[in-house]
Amino acid sequence: MSQLKVLTLNCWGVPAPVACQLRMERMTAIGDRLKRGDYDLVVLQEVWDKGDFKILLDRVSEVFTYNHYFYSGAIGSGVCVFSKYSIRETFYYRFSLNGYAHKVLHGDWFGGKGVGMCILKFGDFRLGLFCTHLHAEYNEVNDEYLAHRVSQAFEMSQLIKLTATKHLCDFVITAGDFNLQPTDLGYKILRENAQLRDAWLELNDENDAGKTCDIPSNYFTKPSMLQMFPNGKRLDYILVRNNEGTSVEVVSCQVTMGKIPGHPYNYSDHEGVGATLVISKSNNAPRYDQDPSHLNPLLSEAESLIERGMTKVSSNSQFYTILAVMSVCLLYMVSSIDIPSWLGLVRGMLLVALTLLFGFCIWNKAILSRIETHGLMATKQDIKNLLQSQKS
Incomplete structure (x- = not known):
């Protein structure tokens, strides 16, 4: 029986002063927080600037021996992983649809979004880690990227289902900013088709406490967003699945990485999600039969x-x-x-x-x-x- 602590956080690292506030200060604070070693595995999104990745790496390298940045598109996927356990293999799958090139201010097309995959050696177990950041929703009333995001969610679900078998890994973690709410079609397809369990829902109800984006207590939340979503949105997830012979139990899951100590502002415009998992060998572990x-x-x-x-x-x-x-x-x-x-x-x-x-x-x-x-x-x-x- 082994314990694994996982964190996912959208760092809001857009390298543009007008579009992103206090980026350097926040990246430094994120690095300082992570080097405390509270987590064994960290998945970050929106680390677009390679200088920001270096800031993080310089601060956490003594704690996290292994790391990987998923390069893609013109500016990089923005997705990276820091791990205390060895990263054996990596692969990046780029989505077929990624928004529009002429929507320069949106930028998703230039990031070449997709799914980053890692195989990690975790004690006697092999972990299949899938990291992602799906296309953003820029207009809640008229979402021109809805078909793209549903396509991305379906592609990711197929990738996980067809690759993360017991021959490749003992258990699966999927983490990141999905830009999907639990009521959205893409989220439902991802969970059902890939047979994934939502770590938050293993221990909590679907309530306001689980919201991670545009929440009232976040320094960077715009008043206009609060008018549409008074309690914010849940967009960031840690999803898990065990394969045959392995048990994955979620013993804690919480929203974290809020305000930076000693400052009025947050680590990011998103909150992080942290989960503690207990992994063990078990012949009685749940088996997934698709319905x-x-x-x-x-x-x-x-x-x-x-x-x-x-x-x-x-x-x-x-x-x-x-x-x-x-x-x-x-x-x-x-x-x-x-x-x-x-x-x-x-x-x-x-x-x-x-x-x-x-x-x-x-x-x-x-x-x-x-x-x-x-x-x-x-x-x-x-x-x-x-x-x-x-x-x-």
Whole structure:
């Protein structure tokens, strides 16, 4: 019987002063807190800047002998792991859908989001660790990334189900900022398809005490968010599963990493989640038999949502076609009309802008829209195959 203490925290490390407050002070404080050694395994998200990772590494390296940063995309996945136990193997799976390249201020596309996987040697056990940070929800009323996030959750559930078998690991931990609330379809699919237990719900009810983001007591919570979610949202999770012959018991789970001692502000705009697990060999450990009556309705709902997403892509593609034609017409008109010589610079700048607009529209229609369509089609086909297998 062995005890394992796990922490997950979204560090809010956006390397932009306007978009992120007190980043350097908070990263330093996070590192100082972690080097106390209260946890055996730490999963962090939004450590976008490699300098921030170095700050953390310099402070915790004496406590956490092993670490891994999951590189991806243009700026890195932002996901990293610090461990007291040896990390034997690592792998990163990049999601098929990751938002939109032209949504620069959102930034998810540039991070190349996905699932980081580690196999750790934990005493006599092999731990399959899956770390992630799903696409953010930027508009609760009109969520343009809903299909992407559900696709990501389904892909992650399939990855865990198909890889984290008893031949690979004795037990599974999935941790991170899922950007999903417990009532969301993506969360339900992830838990049901990958047969994962929510560490928080093992010991607690679904109540306000478990909220981790936009909570009233957090220094960085915006008043506008409190109007929509007065008690905040639960977005950060530690999920567990035992494989045959191994028992995983959750003995404690709490929201942590709130206010920095001696300061009015928090470690992050998210709270952390910490859990203590007891791992033991057991022939009486729970065995997971998937119940189609629970999973199939979720898959059917996801399939319908993906189809709506494909309709939206088609509509966007038509919009870019119309905009491309309009920009070509305007290019012809602007270049053809006679203007005074002193307006030559203005016309030149306008021609450049229209040319860039035309290129942007063609790139979106011919490349990005097709990538998004194929990503949604792949998820839809995978869901159809899984539904068919449940019936046979």
